[in-house]
Amino acid sequence: MRRFIIALAALILCLGTAEARAAEAVVTDVRVGTQGEMTRLVFDLTEKVAFKTFTLAKPYRVVIDLPEVGWRLPPRPLPENIGFLQKLRYGLFQPGVSRIVLDVNSPPTIEKSFILNPEGENRYRLVIDLGTTSKAAFNAQPKTASPQATVSAALFTPPTLKPKPDIVRETPAKRIVVIDPGHGGVDPGTIGISGVYEKHITLAMARELKIQLEKTGRFKVSLTRQRDIFVPLRERVFRAREAGAELFLSIHADAIKNRKTRGLSVYTLSERASDRETAALAEKENKADLIAGINFEDETPEISNILIDLTRRESMNQSAKFAIGLVTELRRKTKVLRNTHRFAGFAVLKAPDVPSVLVELGFLSNRNDEKALRDKKYRSQLAKGMVRAVSSYFSNIEEAYKK
Ligand SMILES: [Zn+2]
Structure with a gap:
């Protein structure tokens, strides 16, 4: 009996870790502060995730794309008007992609972006350091095939206006x-x-x-x-x-x-x-x-x-x-x-x-x-x-x- 219980416990443990590994990462907090000329954003995460960043103009924005994550932020207003950051939004952008959008008040540069491993009380942390540049320098940035391009293509359906599909009506028609x-x-x-x-x-x-x-x-x-x-x-x-x-x-x-x-x-x-x-x-x-x-x-x-x-x-x-x-x-x-x-x-x-x-x-x-x-x-x-x-x-x- 005792052996059975131990085996069962081991099994539950195994299932437990498998479950944890399969679970999506959760963002548990966000902090924003200024460091000299830079604005630093730190997102706490339960798991390590891959991420992509890019900037947009008209209006100036910084976008951070993550794999689909959960959000369990503390129940207080999101940080705003700190350093270059005006406002922050987050949520599901398309199946499999969660997105964070930062409105910024000047042409942005992403100075650094990296993930810190858990340390002491801290979990994984995604750190984004924002700087600013001149309008001219921002516009002169080489336009590489940004992840934005692929995302847009997948999201937007071609504008050709096909006739509405003929719906075969059941009787009585709905x-x-x-x-x-x-x-x-x-x-x-x-x-x-x-x-x-x-x-x-x-x-x-x-x-x-x-x-x-x-x-x-x-x-x-x-x-x-x-x-x-x-x-x-x-x-x-x-x-x-x-x-x-x-x-x-x-x-x-x-x-x-x-x-x-x-x-x-x-x-x-x-x-x-x-x-x-x-x-x-x-x-x-x-x-x-x-x-x-x-x-x-x-x-x-x-x-x-x-x-x-x-x-x-x-x-x-x-x-x-x-x-x-x-x-x-x-x-x-x-x-x-x-x-x-x-x-x-x-x-x-x-x-x-x-x-x-x-x-x-x-x-x-x-x-x-x-x-x-x-x-x-x-x-x-x-x-x-x-x-x-x-x-x-x-x-x-x-x-x-x-x-
Ligand atoms: Zn509305």
């Missing part, structure tokens, strides 16, 4: 709805008054809406992202079209300086924004790719350049019809912003042949809105309103066909 939870991974979106991230609210809302839509039996629903991962804006549009979307619903939440402002609003695509506020909001939402550390230098032309105008106009009409119905339903469920249906050039609404709307669920900068949006019951109420709007939108289309 309508295809694609829900787009805004932001994700290295792009947290806006940050709420109590520290909640927009990316988590949007995913929770999208999941709830999917469940409720599918419960009706009328809809087939897919999400542009299933987990906390970064998805470029163009890729979201591409995924919607690939799925054969007949309706595209992008979910967001806003934050602004005035903490009293609250309420939901609905947006459809337009070249001209309905007002300055809306234009600023679209600009902010369209910066998602930039925030995630994507380089736009070698970008292929915008989807919007190859749009077929007629299809687009029809989709815009349909989008507007759905938006009006959505506002009517959601007004019954929650407080809405004045001029609830607004127009602006959101990149994610640019599929020429898919009626698309973007919903800003509320303001995470407002205590009441934030509290409500963190509540599952409230999100379920909003979803109910959205389901009614989606249902009557398709009922109207089906009615029109019969005539």
Whole structure:
């Protein structure tokens, strides 16, 4: 018996180490300090990992790519405005790649980057020393085949606009709805008054809406992202079209300086924004790719350049019809912003042949809105309103066909 227990213990020990080896590395802390002319960042890690660094301009950023890691940072605000560092973001960039993006206030140089082995109380530490250089010297840096180039190529789908795939309809036909939870991974979106991230609210809302839509039996629903991962804006549009979307619903939440402002609003695509506020909001939402550390230098032309105008106009009409119905339903469920249906050039609404709307669920900068949006019951109420709007939108289309 005793021998058996020892053998068992040995087995458990073995399994234990195997498990530990297979487990992903976890980042457990980050510290930033200045040393003379340099800004030093130190990330604590449970395992040794490979990493890549590179710099970007417009605006100046430093990007650190790691294999997919876990994050267990202490519950305090991330360091900001120390030395050259303005802000820091982290998260999943694409499957297998975790990314840290540093916003810096001058043309950056990576003076040193290395991993220290555990020592005493310390774990593995990834150390990045940032310096600064002149604009001219930064621009003169040789452009080698940076890891950025390969990442971009893999991320961006070719802009050729293929016809939407013909979806073979089962009878009775299910309508295809694609829900787009805004932001994700290295792009947290806006940050709420109590520290909640927009990316988590949007995913929770999208999941709830999917469940409720599918419960009706009328809809087939897919999400542009299933987990906390970064998805470029163009890729979201591409995924919607690939799925054969007949309706595209992008979910967001806003934050602004005035903490009293609250309420939901609905947006459809337009070249001209309905007002300055809306234009600023679209600009902010369209910066998602930039925030995630994507380089736009070698970008292929915008989807919007190859749009077929007629299809687009029809989709815009349909989008507007759905938006009006959505506002009517959601007004019954929650407080809405004045001029609830607004127009602006959101990149994610640019599929020429898919009626698309973007919903800003509320303001995470407002205590009441934030509290409500963190509540599952409230999100379920909003979803109910959205389901009614989606249902009557398709009922109207089906009615029109019969005539
Ligand atoms: Zn957003």
